[in-house]
Amino acid sequence: MNEIKKITDMIKKFRDERDWKQFHDPRNMAISIVLEASELLEHFQWKSKEEIEQYVKNKKNRGEIQDEIADIAAYLFELADNMDIDLMAAVKRKLAKNRKKYPVKKAKGKHTKYTKL
Numbered sequence: 001m002n003e004i005k006k007i008t009d010m011i012k013k014f015r016d017e018r019d020w021k022q023f024h025d026p027r028n029m030a031i032s033i034v035l036e037a038s039e040l041l042e043h044f045q046w047k048s049k050e051e052i053e054q055y056v057k058n059k060k061n062r063g064e065i066q067d068e069i070a071d072i073a074a075y076l077f078e079l080a081d082n083m084d085i086d087l088m089a090a091v092k093r094k095l096a097k098n099r100k101k102y103p104v105k106k107a108k109g110k111h112t113k114y115t116k117l
Helices: 003-017 024-044 049-055 059-082 087-101
Strands: none
Touching: 003 059, 024 059, 059 087
16 A cells, blocks of 8 residues: 555544544645645745744754645645546656656746746
8 A cells, every 4th residue: 555545544534533534525625735835935925035944943843844845745645536636647747748848948946926937
């Protein structure tokens, strides 16, 4: 069993023990991902690059960031599972698309959107 399947099964067990599947429709899962991503973003808001470097060195701050990333991942894994989407295959497919949209010769070292390359 691969690691994503294992962790997804753990997430579903946690959810099902609490009878929460009834709340975990695609819309609410997508909203939850955005909310957790916003909580992650709060850790970096208004900070310079140097301030962020110092901030993430703090064990407490790093632990809180780790928790937000884990929340995002848990919702994402469950959403993919609920929608019968193979997350690994979806990521591989998207990377293949991005390789075509952002060829190394045009995109290397640039943050330009593919439509402007």
